[in-house]
Amino acid sequence: MNTDIDFMNIADGDKAFVEEFENFVNGRVSNTEKTGMAMTTMHRYLQQQAFKVCLGYIKALAYNYQKGRYDQRNEWASKLATEAYSHLIEADLIYDPDYTDLKNK
Structure with missing residues:
Protein backbone atom coordinates (compact mmCIF):
# COMPACT_ATOMS: atom_id res chain seq x y z
CA MET A 1 0.00 0.00 0.00
CA ASN A 2 1.16 3.54 -0.69
CA THR A 3 2.38 4.73 2.69
CA ASP A 4 2.07 8.39 1.63
CA ILE A 5 -1.72 8.08 1.63
CA ASP A 6 -3.51 7.49 4.90
CA PHE A 7 -6.47 5.47 3.66
CA MET A 8 -8.02 5.52 7.12
CA ASN A 9 -7.93 9.33 7.13
CA ILE A 10 -10.38 9.91 4.27
CA ALA A 11 -14.09 10.55 4.62
CA ASP A 12 -16.25 7.48 5.19
CA GLY A 13 -18.16 8.07 1.94
CA ASP A 14 -14.91 8.29 -0.02
CA LYS A 15 -13.61 5.12 1.59
CA ALA A 16 -16.88 3.31 0.79
CA PHE A 17 -16.55 4.38 -2.85
CA VAL A 18 -12.99 3.04 -3.07
CA GLU A 19 -14.08 -0.29 -1.60
CA GLU A 20 -17.12 -0.54 -3.90
CA PHE A 21 -15.09 0.42 -6.97
CA GLU A 22 -12.47 -2.17 -6.05
CA ASN A 23 -15.20 -4.80 -5.90
CA PHE A 24 -16.62 -3.59 -9.21
CA VAL A 25 -13.35 -3.87 -11.13
CA ASN A 26 -12.57 -7.19 -9.41
CA GLY A 27 -15.08 -9.28 -11.30
CA ARG A 28 -18.20 -7.27 -12.00
CA VAL A 29 -17.04 -4.99 -14.82
CA SER A 30 -17.65 -6.58 -18.20
CA ASN A 31 -16.13 -3.95 -20.52
CA THR A 32 -13.84 -1.26 -19.11
CA GLU A 33 -13.84 0.87 -22.26
CA LYS A 34 -17.63 0.88 -22.66
CA THR A 35 -18.05 1.57 -18.94
CA GLY A 36 -15.71 4.55 -19.22
CA MET A 37 -17.56 5.78 -22.29
CA ALA A 38 -20.90 5.40 -20.51
CA MET A 39 -19.62 7.68 -17.76
CA THR A 40 -19.70 10.54 -20.27
CA THR A 41 -23.50 10.44 -20.10
CA MET A 42 -23.38 11.79 -16.55
CA HIS A 43 -24.31 15.40 -15.88
CA ARG A 44 -21.46 17.60 -17.12
CA TYR A 45 -20.59 18.89 -13.65
CA LEU A 46 -20.40 15.30 -12.44
CA GLN A 47 -18.12 14.45 -15.36
CA GLN A 48 -15.80 17.17 -14.06
CA GLN A 49 -15.87 15.71 -10.55
CA ALA A 50 -15.35 12.15 -11.81
CA PHE A 51 -12.38 13.30 -13.86
CA LYS A 52 -10.83 14.84 -10.74
CA VAL A 53 -11.06 11.41 -9.10
CA CYS A 54 -9.44 9.83 -12.18
CA LEU A 55 -6.69 12.43 -12.14
CA GLY A 56 -6.04 11.79 -8.45
CA TYR A 57 -5.63 8.10 -9.25
CA ILE A 58 -3.29 8.85 -12.16
CA LYS A 59 -1.24 11.15 -9.93
CA ALA A 60 -0.91 8.51 -7.21
CA LEU A 61 0.14 5.83 -9.71
CA ALA A 62 2.70 8.22 -11.23
CA TYR A 63 4.18 9.03 -7.83
CA ASN A 64 4.30 5.33 -6.96
CA TYR A 65 6.06 4.56 -10.24
CA GLN A 66 8.69 7.23 -9.63
CA LYS A 67 9.27 5.78 -6.14
CA GLY A 68 9.48 2.21 -7.44
CA ARG A 69 6.21 1.20 -5.76
CA TYR A 70 4.88 -1.13 -8.45
CA ASP A 71 5.37 -4.67 -9.67
CA GLN A 72 4.50 -6.67 -12.79
CA ARG A 73 0.79 -6.66 -11.92
CA ASN A 74 0.45 -2.88 -12.18
CA GLU A 75 3.58 -1.83 -14.08
CA TRP A 76 1.68 -1.00 -17.28
CA ALA A 77 -0.86 1.21 -15.48
CA SER A 78 1.85 2.89 -13.41
CA LYS A 79 4.08 3.59 -16.41
CA LEU A 80 1.17 4.89 -18.49
CA ALA A 81 0.05 7.11 -15.60
CA THR A 82 3.58 8.48 -15.33
CA GLU A 83 3.67 9.35 -19.02
CA ALA A 84 0.25 11.01 -18.90
CA TYR A 85 0.90 12.94 -15.68
CA SER A 86 4.32 14.08 -16.88
CA HIS A 87 2.82 15.32 -20.13
CA LEU A 88 0.13 17.30 -18.30
CA ASP A 98 6.96 18.05 -5.94
CA TYR A 99 6.49 15.59 -8.78
CA THR A 100 8.91 17.46 -11.04
CA ASP A 101 11.54 17.38 -8.27
CA LEU A 102 10.89 13.67 -7.66
CA LYS A 103 11.19 12.86 -11.35
CA ASN A 104 14.47 14.77 -11.65
CA LYS A 105 16.17 12.88 -8.81
Missing part, protein backbone atom coordinates in the same frame (compact mmCIF):
# COMPACT_ATOMS: atom_id res chain seq x y z
CA ILE A 89 2.84 18.99 -16.23
CA GLU A 90 5.03 19.70 -19.26
CA ALA A 91 2.02 21.19 -21.08
CA ASP A 92 1.41 23.52 -18.09
CA LEU A 93 -2.00 21.97 -17.49
CA ILE A 94 -1.03 20.83 -14.00
CA TYR A 95 1.36 22.48 -11.57
CA ASP A 96 3.11 19.97 -9.32
CA PRO A 97 6.66 20.98 -8.37
